[in-house]
Amino acid sequence: MPTTLNNIAKQGANGAAMMPVIQGVGRAAIEIAAVLRGAVFRGALGGAGSENVQGEQQQMLDVLSDEIFLDEMRSTGFVCAVGSEEQEELLVIEEYSHADYLVLVDPLDGSSNLDVDGPVGTIFSVVKRKTPNSDTPHVSDTLQSGKEVIAAGYVLYGPSLMMVCSVGDGVHGYTFNPGSARFELSHGDIRIPETGGYYSVNESNKDKWLDGMGDHLDRMKADTGLGMRYVGAMVADMHRTLLKGGVFLYPADEKNTTGKLRLLYEAIPMGFIMEQAGGKAMSSGIAVLDIEPEALHQRVPVYLGSHTNVDSLLG
Ligand code: P6P
Numbered sequence: 001m002p003t004t005l006n007n008i009a010k011q012g013a014n015g016a017a018m019m020p021v022i023q024g025v026g027r028a029a030i031e032i033a034a035v036l037r038g039a040v041f042r043g044a045l046g047g048a049g050s051e052n053v054q055g056e057q058q059q060m061l062d063v064l065s066d067e068i069f070l071d072e073m074r075s076t077g078f079v080c081a082v083g084s085e086e087q088e089e090l091l092v093i094e095e096y097s098h099a100d101y102l103v104l105v106d107p108l109d110g111s112s113n114l115d116v117d118g119p120v121g122t123i124f125s126v127v128k129r130k131t132p133n134s135d136t137p138h139v140s141d142t143l144q145s146g147k148e149v150i151a152a153g154y155v156l157y158g159p160s161l162m163m164v165c166s167v168g169d170g171v172h173g174y175t176f177n178p179g180s181a182r183f184e185l186s187h188g189d190i191r192i193p194e195t196g197g198y199y200s201v202n203e204s205n206k207d208k209w210l211d212g213m214g215d216h217l218d219r220m221k222a223d224t225g226l227g228m229r230y231v232g233a234m235v236a237d238m239h240r241t242l243l244k245g246g247v248f249l250y251p252a253d254e255k256n257t258t259g260k261l262r263l264l265y266e267a268i269p270m271g272f273i274m275e276q277a278g279g280k281a282m283s284s285g286i287a288v289l290d291i292e293p294e295a296l297h298q299r300v301p302v303y304l305g306s307h308t309n310v311d312s313l314l315g
Pocket of ligand 1 (some may be wrong): 202232233235261
């Protein structure tokens with residue numbers, strides 16, 4: 001009998017509590033995947049004519065994915081609020097404002113790839129509220145370091161539909177089986193190779209990088225001769241790094257002086273997964289999971305991957 005998402009319940013101290021939330025993410029993933037597959041026929045590709053809090057042009061599918069994800073978190077009955085890349089403020093789920101958990105999410109990461117049929121993803125992280133259950137959840141409930149994360153993971157909308165997640169007891173990959181219409185365990189206990197063959201970065205920004213990262217990269221390339229792969233969607237670049245080893249980086253630069261990637265719903269969930277898989281997750285001089293968040297949409301530099309490659313880069 002293939003192992004499905006239900007096997008989450010048997011993983012470590014948080015498994016049973018997290019199973020309904022992870023299953024909710026799985027339902028959202030299946031719905032979002034169906035919307036993506038049919039988008040071109042419904043004129044749903046392209047801009048929504050609005051900007052998100054980041055000042056980025058929202059794609060129509062960003063908005064729809066956000067709505068789908070929120071609905072599925074509501075349907076779990078375990079989530080009191082959602083912090084989303086697509087929403088300026090924390091979204092309180094009124095019917096369950098007494099529930100224990102908050103979810104941070106990038107509902108459709110890399111959506112600029114959509115109109116060229118490139119891979120995109122969903123990235124999520126789960127934390128337990130700090131405020132009393134009788135209170136209304138507050139944005140301060142989301143401002144917890146990666147050491148407090150209960151569960152995290154990502155969905156990859158690629159040639160296959162995959163979920164990679166952890167509840168703190170290793171990293172496991174599930175692939176959607178159209179035959180059974182369920183996610184089934186396909187990559188049990190993922191461990192990142194100690195060293196890998198690729199670095200992954202938007203090298204066109206190199207001349208604008210801060211903290212001398214251009215020199216660091218030049219030295220690593222000269223020392224290691226690594227190949228380069230870059231998709232431009234964090235989930236795809238992270239997934240390749242996780243399975244093949246190597247390093248993914250997005251340094252701070254003159255335009256994004258604190259980095260481009262968001263701490264709460266990109267860096268921390270990916271850092272959690274990376275460390276659970278035996279890899280390393282650094283920001284500027286500090287481990288990603290040690291950063292004490294100060295704002296819902298805070299951005300940080302990110303260096304994720306195999307220990308050997310991250311150490312070779314940061315030197
Ligand atoms: P650039 C997508 O917009 C995203 O947030 C991540 O998925 C990705 O890693 C990064 O930005 C790509 O940024 O500047 O290379 O297009």
